Amino acid sequence: MQYEFITVNPDAQPGGIAHIQLNRPKELNALNLELMSELKSALQGLDKNEAVKVIVLSGNEKAFAAGADIKQMAGKSAIDMYEVDQFSTWDAIKKIKKPIIAAVSGFALGGGCELAMLCDMIVASETAKFGQPEIKIGVMPGAGGTQRLTRAVGKALAMEMVLTGKFIDAAEAYRVGLINRVVPVELFLEEAFRLAAGVAEMSPVAIKLAKESVLKAFDSSLEEGLHFERKNFYLLFASEDQKEGMQAFVEKRPPVFKGK
Ligand code: HXC
DSSP states (O other): OOOEEEEEEEEEEETTEEEEOOOOGTTTBBBBBHHHHHHHHHHHHHHHHHHEEEEEEESSSEEOOBBBBBHHHHTOOOHHHHOOOHHHHHHHHTTTTOOOEEEEEEETHHHHHHHHHHHEEEETTTTOOEOOOGGGGTTTOOOOOOHHHHHOHHHHHHHHHHHHHEEEHHHHHHHHSSOEEEOOGGGHHHHHHHHHHHHHTTTTHHHHHHHHHHHHHHHHHHHHHHHHHHHHHHTTTHHHHHHHHHHHHHHTSHHHHHHH
């Protein structure tokens, strides 16, 4: 399928690693409604594609994404925003079962920071800048920034970033636990693919249930989360991959997972 604002390569790296690149470089990958809708449909397609195990989402060296498209939003009324219902796209992306790794270089601001945080892991280049600057244009984060940033970095820093629009660089983002790795700019995509490859070796069915279980920690009590984890743990004993994985351990050989 041909897209206007993104490029999609289902077979970017051996072993089932797909790549989606945000592709509005002149606008620093500002997330207009059309781009988000393309992203949703590309992700849903890759989620259904059995050959794909992990998805890497990147922008370019200068920008992952500088936020929602301010020019597209500027003249809208509250009712326009309500009718457009842009967050249904974000809700659909949240339901993607396969792991998504954000490869961030340059600006990840506003909706761009929120999109990176909607992914499951973040690899950043040394030039990456994360921020929720919506307050500077008279609004506030709307795609999860007040919630996911706070859960990731704690109240003190999240409050400061959301109320002042202050950016943090990659080193600080790493130190406070927002991201998984910081690498030199020329390596950010390669490193994201490397991280993806380490995940893609595992049982696809176990990966999906494990992702779902980790995410459950964000919206459940400990008791409910533990219950959810246990059910998914038991469920994996219905998979061929569990038999294969444990048998391979006993036989001292690498497992061959099928995703069943
Ligand atoms: C629309 C944008 C944009 C954005 C950049 N551009 N960010 N267009 N929406 N969010 C456009 C600029 O208008 C310009 O196009 C071109 O990209 C290059 O940007 P410059 O500003 O010239 O680049 P630079 O001087 O390097 O500054 C980079 C920047 C700045 C610091 C990232 O562009 C900036 O502050 N952008 C806005 C960041 C922001 O406020 N994000 C939050 C948006 S609200 P032209 O054609 O004019 O030269 C949001 C809400 C999320 O995200 C909730 C819903 C999802």
